[in-house]
Amino acid sequence: MQNCNTTCPYCGVGCGVSAEVRDEQVIRVMGDGDHPANAGRLCVKGTALAETLGDEGRLLHPALWGKRISWDDAITSLALKLQETRENYGPDSVAFYLSGQLLTEDYYVANKLMKGFLGSGNVDTNSRLCMSSAVAAHKRAFGEDIVPCSYEDVEACDLLVMVGSNAAWTHPVVYQRIEAARRANPQKRIVVIDPRRTASCDAADLHLQILPGSDAYLFSGLLNYLVTVDCLDRDFIDAHTDGLGETLQAGAGIDIPAVAAATGLPAADIEQFYEWFAQTPRTVTMFSQGVKQSATGTDKCNAIINCHLATGRIGKTAMGPFSITGQPNAMGGREVGGLANQLAAHMDFAPQDLDRVRRFWGATDMTPGPGLKAVDLFQAAADGKVKFLWIMATNPAVSLPDSALVRRALERCDFVVVSDCTAQTDTAAYADLLLPAAPWGEKEGTVTNSERVISRQRQLVPAAGESRPDWWIVTELARALGFGEHFDYDSPAAVFREHAALSAFENDGSRAFDIGALADITDGDYADMTPLRWPAPAGGDAVEPFSDGRFFTASGRARFIALRPELPASEHGELMVNTGRFRDQWHTMTRTGRVPRLSQHRDFFSISLNPEDAARAGLAEGDMVEVGNPLGRVRGLASLDAGIAPGQSFVPIHWSGQFTAAGGASNLIPAITDPHSGQPQSKFARATLTAPAMACWGLLFSRQPVNCDTLAYWSRIAVAGGYLTLLADAAEPAAVHATLSATLPAAPDANGELASYEDACSGDYRAAQLIDGRLEYALFLNRKRGALPERGWMSSLGGEQPAAEDLHHLLAGFSPDSEDAGRLVCSCWEVGETQIRGAIAGGADSVEALGVALRCGTQCGSCVPELRQMLAEPKADCAA
């Protein structure tokens, strides 16, 4: 057995993970106590990493048009098709669409091949959807994409403003550090700005529940307020900034009443926030997808940055505007230039930059300029302009806005290559060529987290099947295309050395991103590399960006950005649609969806609504609800949430066609993008709410996924030993029973046994099938949703081995002795809602007491906000 330190592949916090490996198996993972990001902490997703490995559902071999082929043939056809496309339609007919899940080395090689040797800028990435507005805002204000804060600043500050961030769920470890700092420093204040009351509001002194998209009003108003209360840092402004005048002109008249009108906030709350901000020098404004995923995301980020420039609160300890990224290596991608509007190593497309990079690469066919950004890229494919598209480690059929457009693009594009670790994704379904890419734990490389810390992802187990690291795949292609001498990499270390060398190449302090110190790192040192925060120029003496007041614009001065706030355009329907992440799922669930305990906190696809809105639509908790607009629709269970403001709704982003019938939030999202960053407005759509009547509800446990596409609704989760599917349809149970009976696995009489129950008048149909003494499936259908068995009991069926004589008794749908734990709240210790309410009723009156009684909340702490909520509820409810 050995321990190996690596980095978590989920969110942008970039926690260090220590993995226990025995005979080529990851036994378990723990937080790496020495990693600066988490110092030993892990969230529930990270804790469950070991359970995401293994061959199940993996893409293990290259396949061309559904037929398995060798890697040699795969690389050859890749090269031939690419060359043919370029010759017939020109360099811009070819594109790569990358991912914040890729490692820096993968990113570097793909970016170099496209921009230096294929003559196109068409390399973009799903990071476009994540934080490109922050990149654009940083470049506008600082002259370079630099994040001027660290997690320590978040801990040390006296006022933390969280804007459009539900860190408690999306960046749990940072949130834990915030809570810990709060306990240590009672004076510390936290303001959460979010249209939803989220778990993160649990720690907030003030929650500003603004109208969606009105953030820029709030911060433009703040800037004006800072002027009126004379809280500007004149010296800093004069010495290190430009453009305050124009900016104030642009924002003229946005006073508290105007802000109140635009944001829907009480003036008193706004004033409170402004006062605190004005009075508190040590202020960090942490902003995330809530502001970035907007048609005016870049302006919103700059509105925030403006306030920090005006107060000189930047480049100093415990101060600054802090963009938290969503993905594990969005930052690494930005560093290599893996975005269509960046060149490489924080250089752009200015002639001298292009020339510098060309010379460094020995490029034979340098791109003349930027390429197509994600949404434009898929639009171009839909228009027939992009004819060769290579998608790496991402699932745009689910994640890009206007899914219908994306589907058209993937259908129209001549040759679609998908390299992924998962065999069945909504995107892979469109692939001509499928390439098995090695996932987390099976490959080597580096990632950079939200606070500019570069750390290693290490290989823990051998790559499954014929999986290969992405850098290797791209390198092989480059060689097949005849660029071998320029892609002479034998390891990720070799790629990293070149990347580091480029960051230092003709830099001389002109670019903050300089890791020249690592340009000659030996394979051994790379193998042992410990986390390191850039910059790290050769010869040491790294300066913390902006600490010297120097920015990376031509003038060396930061720029205030003049902007006029705008609210999102309103079309199609009254209901506002917001989107985001759940606590225990990651992206499109290709990995987390395989882990039973990660599907227990939120099980079946549901849509969160304001309780009054729901009541008006005649909807109760769990009823079927449809949210639609001319672009598309989603159908899910109504989840009543007082944290959702009236007139709004929340759709989680995780559900793909692999897990539910109609759950893709992107189906509703128009392909509206920010003019500066090209980032889509993924957090805002308009739609109408309907309540389709369901005549049949069902729960199905099955060993294998059962195709339910004929039904109006289905949603599937992994459970021990199989899957649990919730079904609903407008047809009567009898009809649904007939339909499903045709699909369900049958067994020859010899080794199978079927038991069935029917009460036709009640629409109550049940069936269970044993094959070789093992339960193959158990199906329960009923007109009434409430008449179905407990989900907890259904989820346990895969573990039990019911004896043949018990099979018909299993159809009772319940075991008199079984006690249902209820919906899982603490995923680490698998503690359910019913247990927790029981303990509270039994006198547990604090999170700590619950921890002692049930251990819930004592590991990753992600569920602590929810525990507090339950403790806060009146005891009467607890009994229910």
Place this chain on the structure above:
Amino acid sequence: MTRKLLIVGAGMATAYLLQELQRYRHALDITVVGDEAEACYNRVLLSNVLAGENSESDLGMLGEAGENAPHIVTGRRIASIDTAAGIARDDAGDDYFYDALVLATGAGVPRPDVDCDGVAGVRVFRTLRDARELRALPSKGRRAVVVGGGLLGLEAAHGLNELGFATCVVHRNPVIMNRQLDAEGGLQLQRDLERRGIAFSLGAQLAGLETGPGNHIRGLRLADGQCLPCDLLLFATGIVPGTALARDAGIETARGILVDGRLRTSANDVYALGECSQFGDTCFGLVAPIREQAAVLAAELAGAQHEPFRVADYPTQLKISGVEIYRAGELDDSAEQLVLRGRDVYRRLVVRDNRLVGAVLVGDKRGGTWYSELIAQGRAIDALRPGLLFGREVGEALAAAA
């Protein structure tokens, strides 16, 4: 002063009557006259004896001989009764004077509807003697055909099958036990018995016999022309109440000896109970009502008070070759049905107007008595409905949880 009580017939009805009489301090001098060599054995267990699952010693039903123990005469058949004089005479010419007479003459086997006279290897299965003789027959490699797919026929078939006969049951109705079961329940039981090696020829009309040397049975011909070869042909086509003695004595009979709610016949001081009796339109073949008759009659004879006998809806509760069967109430196909089907199980409940009205359970009779209660009480079952078919524990637990 003591009264003389004469009981004609020494079957199970008599055994129950004697048990019931022991409850009372009575001054009856009891004599029982039975024509079999053994008195008061448990006929229900005969098929188990045939199958070797019970021994003869398991059959005894008489309590310890004690105070006013009955005087039991076996091997004698009462040939005539003079109800005016209060005298009965047996087939050896002995007279029995009585103050009260109980006819418990049981039932016999109906005449086969094919001519079997003088054919060897054609038998019935009714008495312990029959059982002994059947057990004595060579069975290995031999084939037996049982005519009658009712309770008696199936029990006999099970016994013969266990003895080693290759056994086939011939039944007029397409469904076995069609008196107690519905078509699907009958089929379920048939499947179970087939799995145990018993063959079936259903919806069959008898045409005639095939005989061989020594006029020994060789096969049974059916109306459809097919012939079922056999070395043994057993008739188990139900029972006919034993009324001859009563009829000859001028006592009113119909299918059975007519009795009133106090089990009195048309003749003074003459009573009847058991398979020979008829109450209203009903004759009796199952244990439950006959025990009830015995209780009523014992009280009557002891001069004690008792509710008069009524025909209640007695659930049928059986075990045929290990397969549990329970049937209660009416199986109204036009009402609401709750049905559970498994490999070894068929359970059906019939619900009308939110009341349980019928139940048939094959292979698993869990909850049977509960269903009978619910049927009798006529309780509303909507709360119990989701778990009703899974027995009391589950049904009530689910109702409580809802």
